[in-house]
Amino acid sequence: MGQSTITNNTVGVSFGTGGVVSSFGNNRIIGNATDGSPTSTIAEH
Structure with missing residues (x-):
């Protein structure tokens, strides 16, 4: 995910068994x- 805002939820970020949520590191x-x-955090190109 990139440049995302996730706020005011019961759970902001969640993933199932074996799941992956990668980020460019610029999220809120x-x-x-x-x-x-x-x-994980990955570098933007």
Whole structure:
């Protein structure tokens, strides 16, 4: 994900068994009951 804002949810970021959530590191995840986080950060090209 990139340049995303995830706020005011029960769970901000979640993934199932074996799932992957990659981020470009420029996201805002705040104000959720459980914020969660990406599984990896990748460099933008």
